[in-house]
Amino acid sequence: MTFHMFKKVYYIFFFILCVTVLLLGFVIPHGGIYVIEPSDPELPSNEPLFYPETLSGAFLNATLIDEHMSDHVIIKLYQLRMFESDIYVADIVVRDPRLIMSGLAKNLFGGQNQVETVSKMAMDRNAVFAINADYASHYDTGIVIKNGEILRRTISYRYATALYLDGRVESFKETQTNAQRLLFDGAWQVFSFGPVLVKNGETVSSVDDGYQRNRVDNPRSAFGWIEDMRYVFVTVDGRSSISIGVDIEELAIIMQSLGAKEAYNFDGGGSATMYFNGRVVNKPSQGYERGVGDMVYIRG
Amino acid sequence: MRKHILWYLLLSLFLILSTIIYEWFSFGVTSIYMRLSFLIPLLGGSISLSMLKKVQSKTFIISLWHMSLCAYAAFMILTGIFEIYGSSEPTVIIFLYLGVFLTLLTLYFYIKTILKGAKSCISS
Numbered sequence A: 001m002t003f004h005m006f007k008k009v010y011y012i013f014f015f016i017l018c019v020t021v022l023l024l025g026f027v028i029p030h031g032g033i034y035v036i037e038p039s040d041p042e043l044p045s046n047e048p049l050f051y052p053e054t055l056s057g058a059f060l061n062a063t064l065i066d067e068h069m070s071d072h073v074i075i076k077l078y079q080l081r082m083f084e085s086d087i088y089v090a091d092i093v094v095r096d097p098r099l100i101m102s103g104l105a106k107n108l109f110g111g112q113n114q115v116e117t118v119s120k121m122a123m124d125r126n127a128v129f130a131i132n133a134d135y136a137s138h139y140d141t142g143i144v145i146k147n148g149e150i151l152r153r154t155i156s157y158r159y160a161t162a163l164y165l166d167g168r169v170e171s172f173k174e175t176q177t178n179a180q181r182l183l184f185d186g187a188w189q190v191f192s193f194g195p196v197l198v199k200n201g202e203t204v205s206s207v208d209d210g211y212q213r214n215r216v217d218n219p220r221s222a223f224g225w226i227e228d229m230r231y232v233f234v235t236v237d238g239r240s241s242i243s244i245g246v247d248i249e250e251l252a253i254i255m256q257s258l259g260a261k262e263a264y265n266f267d268g269g270g271s272a273t274m275y276f277n278g279r280v281v282n283k284p285s286q287g288y289e290r291g292v293g294d295m296v297y298i299r300g
Numbered sequence B: 001m002r003k004h005i006l007w008y009l010l011l012s013l014f015l016i017l018s019t020i021i022y023e024w025f026s027f028g029v030t031s032i033y034m035r036l037s038f039l040i041p042l043l044g045g046s047i048s049l050s051m052l053k054k055v056q057s058k059t060f061i062i063s064l065w066h067m068s069l070c071a072y073a074a075f076m077i078l079t080g081i082f083e084i085y086g087s088s089e090p091t092v093i094i095f096l097y098l099g100v101f102l103t104l105l106t107l108y109f110y111i112k113t114i115l116k117g118a119k120s121c122i123s124s
Helices: A003-026 A057-063 A116-122 A178-184 A250-256 B002-024 B030-034 B039-054 B059-083 B090-123
Strands: A063-069 A074-080 A086-094 A102-103 A127-131 A144-146 A149-152 A158-164 A171-172 A187-190 A196-200 A220-227 A230-236 A260-265 A274-276 A295-297
Touching: A003 B059, A003 B090, A057 A074, A057 A086, A057 A250, A074 A250, A086 A127, A116 A127, A116 A295, A127 A230, A127 A250, A144 A158, A144 A178, A149 A178, A171 A220, A171 A260, A178 A187, A178 B090, A187 B090, A196 A250, A230 A250, A230 B030, A250 A260, B002 B030, B002 B039, B002 B059, B030 B059, B039 B059, B039 B090, B059 B090
Parallel strands: none
Antiparallel strands: A063 A074, A074 A086, A086 A230, A102 A295, A127 A274, A127 A295, A144 A149, A144 A187, A158 A171, A158 A187, A196 A260, A220 A230, A220 A260
């Protein structure tokens, strides 16, 4: 084989390799481990659930647009406007944190391009509420616990947040603990995406954290803990003239103004999706729902 | 020589423009890998030019070097694309390995050519 021919073969092989890598990275679903989700726990329903009679903070400027009530969960959906953006707030009171479930696309954790829309995953599970979550399989590292099961033990340098069986939520640096210890301490869900938005009632996120995506106005999703058994999930629309989106500091202010003692950033951008009572309530920035790797949902 | 310089500059400019356009469509998210990818043809091209003088008859060495630059550039650009997307793809590392292998191959033939040339000078 002459060198000239070798060069031709090399560049053809090179082109095929580039196309293959792009297809593997963006198109072809592959990999992942199958995970079985538990069913809702059996709970006594003799005690009524209470939703606060008076609301404060950003709730005062919010409009109630939908609600759902059952023996074990109360969900109130609000819409408000801050930072030139439309914000959807699901204010949730549950009898037990185990009702806040994690759902995985195609019931697979890990792999590449294993995605489904939030609405499809929600409908498959008869969920009354769902929101895109941390897309934990997007990264190669980070502690992941879903529905009380360890799915990944590899520690990252990020901050994670845990929802515990006693109802509290706590954010922590992953290097200070490990998956087994978290499970032992009663962690029900551990999310690894970040950053932490609110800690002990104070905003802690910064646009100067070195992550470009946190500095830019974007659609966002977030999770917050207001008090025992009361949580708030937020989706902010963005990338449009009507709703420009928020940066990470503005998102923290929103969560703080809703009364969150702890709040954590979920995946955003085109993935930011909130589903309630059979429909997608926000306006995904691409004009249609993007497939995501996982979600948080409540059957109600 | 002039043709080579023009090509390297045009490629560098092309990569700079591509990066700007890609970041424009990425809603402000950037990647240092993509931003520095223009250095591959710029610095790699400078090395090519200095090699060109010494291995003029052995153009295959320059071709090998260009092949390795291609691999490095692909590594930088693809890593940048995945970084902007917020993900990673393990197979991208193949381009880096390819680049290093071809660089070593280039170095081997380059040094061999230089030594051969030096021996001929001494014997004459």
